[in-house]
Amino acid sequence: MLRAGERDPAGQTVTTEDGRGGAYRLVASTALGVVVLAILGAVMGPQWDPVPLVDPLVVESSSTAIGGAEPVPTYDVRTSIVTVELDGATVEAQISEPVGLDGPKRGVVFVHGAGTGRYDTAFIAQARALASSGVVAMVPNKRLDTYTTRHRDYVQMAADYDASVEVLQAHPGVDPEQVGLYAESEGGWIAPVMAAKDRSIAFVVLVSSPVVPPREQAAFAVDSYLRNTGVPGGVFRAIPRAVGMSVPGGGFEYADFDVTPYQREMHQPVLVVYGTGDASMPVIQGAELVLRDTAVGGNHDVTVRYYEDANHGIRVHGEVDPVFLDDLAGWVRGLPATGDAAPRIAGAQPVQTYMAAPVPEPRWFGDGNVVVALVVAAVGLILLGPLALLMARGVEEARDRVRRQRGAAALEGPRFAPGVLPRLLALGVGAIGTVVCLVWYIVAVARLALDYQRDDLVVQGGWIAVRVLGIAVVVAGLLLLRRCRRVRLAGGTPFPGIVRTAVLWAGVVGSVVLLVVLAYWGIFQLGI
Template identity: 70%
Template structure:
């Protein structure tokens, strides 16, 4: 009979795992780990549960024509460039003038939305249409030296645009008492400030105005875009956690700017315009709030128009709606007679499913710097581990070379040889799987979120990306939990048979670095919804 030699540590560990019913225990432990992470993710931050809009605004007629508008006339248009002196800067502006006016005409200063806003590309069709109908139109360049992603002062921006209003009022071909402003998108937070602080403004046109504070509008837009893209329900949890936290690096104080007090001081006639194809704005809520705010200030001269299928820039098929341009010029030229003309609310019937409301603040991870720092530190720990192991191997190689040259006294020939300084059997590969897996999952989550953001902004749907990508991220997350369970089981078995998990200070530190870093990133992934189970 052949006698078996002593079993190696590897064989003792493998035998112990086979006796322990490994597949069943791994499955049960993985399920438990996912449930724990799902629970952590649920309690660590707010959920997203938008309030349905139950009081829809109803249009009075489908026709957007403005009552009491004077007959349309057509003029040739001349343009010139003027300079506008601001406080600490100078910008250029293009003035479009109708040729052959018999008397000073009404004037309009355009207030830009988000972005760079140069007159060469901004409001080209609107300015020309107004000028061709008999209105002097002025499009200034947007001041950019005080305008960044992190810093925007809407009150100061209002003061800058008022300088353009003063320049337009001073022209001989403009009736100073009939100069108003046209504001689009982000400009809807600036124009009411101008109107409140300059009651002599003749009128205000608000196109695709957000009305609610920027943070609320951002959450509303993200929700609408994601619903249009068809993302899984679980992704929506990220909305309050991303939009509600302070962003890394500071700034963004303007995110909570409230335009309501300024709208309540607007005494001018107001034209409110939205496209029914604009998913980024609360098109019903916005009009209702403007009507309500101006009424509080005693102003009932608000006209609302909705254009079928028009997007954020009131464009249909890439071009600014011709009907909108005709209605706009008629309303401006007809003031003050068109200020209270009927119907007050007209056009295509708008649809707004949910209300734009204050965004819940995250309870724990509300500071973006902390979130980013935590992720960076945890990833750094995992990436440090190979360096520590490499350092350990280098030290071992130096020691071995010194022994060969006789600089270090070798062990006695009949004495015990030092154990090799390495990880226990199977530990290194499991550590590598855990660390690499969690880093890959974090990268996959970021790539997924960026991909669906692009789809949402382009109003596109792609089920392979939206559904398949989310499924892939969640499978990766579960695989990381499996790797953690396998590592924990291997460590436990090594201790049962009295085999060191890691020898040497550097390898021990490397192992802990991977475990701690991976644990932190798993919690972060749970926070962003990777492990949620409908909790």
């Protein structure tokens, strides 16, 4: 049935009016379509339901002072640059040492996190604080020829950093039996490997250490960042589907690296340090796991400290907490007495709402290459349709020009029935536009989360806008379906000819695939 004022395929004006019945059917059909997509989105992948942490670690004292540590002296500091020979490469390292201190000195080799890599920009405050207290500090450059976003081998990286340990152990004035490690962030997956394999390492400092496997830490961090940003609850479904999915193009084998076996082989004194303002790390669970793992190996020389409002890297307002630097120097200088001195766990009371846990693997879209291929193929189908139609029209017009030049009448070529092509374009453009808007929303929220910012207009309003666009695409698809049905009921053909049939089905199939992908990422969820 055609609406009033429209023409049937024969060119006759139709005066039939759907009225309220047609509007009601459209609303009902849209609701049904959204519900179907919501159910499909729910069954296609895992939900996100993190387990609350119900057994909080309790500090013994609000003071972070290290038991048994003596007052920290102050020395002038001199620096020098040395070259470290690795297997197939070399790196430079800066050594900071106290001036005027005689006798064998303790040493510390720094192990970089993911965001650092050079001695002239990383660990400047920490190395100077240790050196001025009488400890020789060595910051090597990170080896980068074997380190990429996609490929990292923490066991091999441990071997590379161990070469720096050997250099510092052989440095004049350093006691080779008193050289330890300072590992931050990602370095927390490397230092335990070094300590387990090299018993000459005297102690280990783990600062902002993830402890859990990288994939679990990533999911925990994303969840924490999103909660701080104030995103709607429906956005959290994307966490296991993104983090649990294999990354397009391969790589990231290190995402499931488990440091537990190495921590159980750490027999050196360990200092575990977190800031209570670090949203990216499981600050309670991490310390508990280190305590548990070292205890399995019979090592009880573990000291845990929490610094109030310090974020990743124990920074407050962009600067490394000076109290932490004093405690660090005191703990290192006081070993072995400080290794098991009370209080064992001290500082500000940490808070961790949820556990970092294994990430559910997506059932349908677990392969990132498949997801990308589906989206690219769907967009290709939608875009190639209009191109094919333009080419077909070009051929038809060229044919008609030749006929007119020969004095023959132009042929009446096949055409979409009135109203079909606009609705098809609205469906395809709307589907692509919704995907683009979803990607924009994810990027915008990620930037806010990483900067610890909130913006309700972007976070709440953006999510509503993306979902409204998704519903509008469903409406466009239903209007196209209803229009084709009316043309057929009137005895016409909504998409005559092979080319136009292919164009319509390409647009419809591509749009449906994108709607399914959007449903997978939670655009249509209704609390299901």
